[in-house]
Amino acid sequence: MKRSFKFRLRPTVKQVQALSACLANHRELYNAALQERREAWRRSAVTVSYGMQSKQLKDIRRVRDDHARWSFSSQQATLRRLNLAMEAFFRRVKAGQTPGYPRYKGERWFDTVVWPSDRDGCRWDSTPDAGHIRLYLQGIGHIRVHAHRCIAGRVKTISVKREGDAWYVILACDEVPTNVLPPTGRVTGIDLGVSEFAALADGTLIRNPAWWRQTEERLTKAARRHSLRYPPGCTRSKRKVRSSQNLAKIHRGNARKRLDFHHKLALNLVRENDILVHEALNIAGMVRAPRPKPNPDRPGEFLANRAAAKAALNKRILDAGWAQFLTILTAKAENAGRLTVVVNARNSSRTCYQCGQVDAASRAGITFRCTTCGHEDHADVNAARNLLRAGLVLIQAE
Numbered sequence: 001m002k003r004s005f006k007f008r009l010r011p012t013v014k015q016v017q018a019l020s021a022c023l024a025n026h027r028e029l030y031n032a033a034l035q036e037r038r039e040a041w042r043r044s045a046v047t048v049s050y051g052m053q054s055k056q057l058k059d060i061r062r063v064r065d066d067h068a069r070w071s072f073s074s075q076q077a078t079l080r081r082l083n084l085a086m087e088a089f090f091r092r093v094k095a096g097q098t099p100g101y102p103r104y105k106g107e108r109w110f111d112t113v114v115w116p117s118d119r120d121g122c123r124w125d126s127t128p129d130a131g132h133i134r135l136y137l138q139g140i141g142h143i144r145v146h147a148h149r150c151i152a153g154r155v156k157t158i159s160v161k162r163e164g165d166a167w168y169v170i171l172a173c174d175e176v177p178t179n180v181l182p183p184t185g186r187v188t189g190i191d192l193g194v195s196e197f198a199a200l201a202d203g204t205l206i207r208n209p210a211w212w213r214q215t216e217e218r219l220t221k222a223a224r225r226h227s228l229r230y231p232p233g234c235t236r237s238k239r240k241v242r243s244s245q246n247l248a249k250i251h252r253g254n255a256r257k258r259l260d261f262h263h264k265l266a267l268n269l270v271r272e273n274d275i276l277v278h279e280a281l282n283i284a285g286m287v288r289a290p291r292p293k294p295n296p297d298r299p300g301e302f303l304a305n306r307a308a309a310k311a312a313l314n315k316r317i318l319d320a321g322w323a324q325f326l327t328i329l330t331a332k333a334e335n336a337g338r339l340t341v342v343v344n345a346r347n348s349s350r351t352c353y354q355c356g357q358v359d360a361a362s363r364a365g366i367t368f369r370c371t372t373c374g375h376e377d378h379a380d381v382n383a384a385r386n387l388l389r390a391g392l393v394l395i396q397a398e
């Protein structure tokens with residue numbers, strides 16, 4: 001199976017300069033290649049292909065020493081990334097949608113360089129006798145890695161990512177051996193909720209950690225302060241940059257804590273259960289922003305509905321969290337030889353587990369009280385039990 005590992009890099013000051021230059025050159029390449037495609041299309045409706053651009057790379061490297069010092073393969077990978085973005089764009093145009101044309105990448109929007117295969121302009125664990133792990137990158141040197149764990153499998157691709165002022169390496173590994181756990185004879189249904197993080201079919205409630213709300217509030221406050229001080233369109237000053245960097249730092253801290261929580265919870269659930277049933281998330285509906293309401297007094301303008309916008313944002317944060325948790329759960333289950341079952345969650349919170357009656361009125365806040373048979377339960381636990389039953393039916397049908 002496949003798996004990826006992420007480690008913090010500990011570059012020297014000189015290596016940081018080289019890493020920044022490497023990123024800047026790859027970004028320049030991306031933007032130049034994008035410009036070429038745009039202009040060729042605008043002037044004569046000619047499509048420039050990846051193959052053509054890859055061929056030009058040799059000429060670029062001949063005349064530009066600053067580009068020639070980096071790995072040829074990582075530059076090709078950057079061109080392929082643009083190619084993917086273009087293909088996705090044309091696919092959506094064909095499907096009748098109106099996507100935005102791929103954009104030029106500003107400094108803050110280009111943070112990753114990919115080396116498509118180990119030992120091609122890069123090398124994982126380049127100095128095995130040094131006592132600690134180093135990553136070799138062509139043009140940059142041997143960078144120390146804070147390897148807090150052992151990796152497994154064979155390293156396929158190596159990516160280097162900048163997050164704020166920190167640098168990370170991400171190893172995508174293949175042929176990672178699975179670690180099958182002995183069966184426990186237990187099964188569970190998981191309902192992801194808003195008031196609690198999740199409810200299990202056996203009645204367990206998994207609460208959002210206590211720090212959750214605090215960290216989110218801290219982020220909201222910092223974001224509000226930032227947008228009040230530096231409204232859109234105000235000049236980019238040193239203070240503004242520092243303020244937005246600070247905001248991003250808080251955001252990354254929160255994301256790290258959430259990731260850790262998701263990993264630990266998923267590990268426990270996978271250890272304890274042979275079969276895990278959860279609902280299917282509506283990914284397409286998740287990323288779509290709510291449609292703004294037109295202003296009845298001023299035609300052509302829209303109401304600034306702050307409460308709705310905030311609720312929508314909170315919803316998107318929640319959705320993103322759930323998607324991340326389920327991705328981790330699925331990967332851990334696969335690694336442990338456990339079965340995950342995805343069921344359609346339609347009506348699972350409105351259906352009575354006892355008698356099967358579907359009635360939205362049965363649900364009153366956090367309690368479920370069946371309007372037909374009087375069955376009472378925690379609303380999310382009732383839903384989790386419905387999910388589990390649906391999942392078990394699904395397995396038997398196969």
Ligand SMILES: [Zn+2]
Binds near residue numbers: 354355357371375
């Ligand atoms: Zn009932």
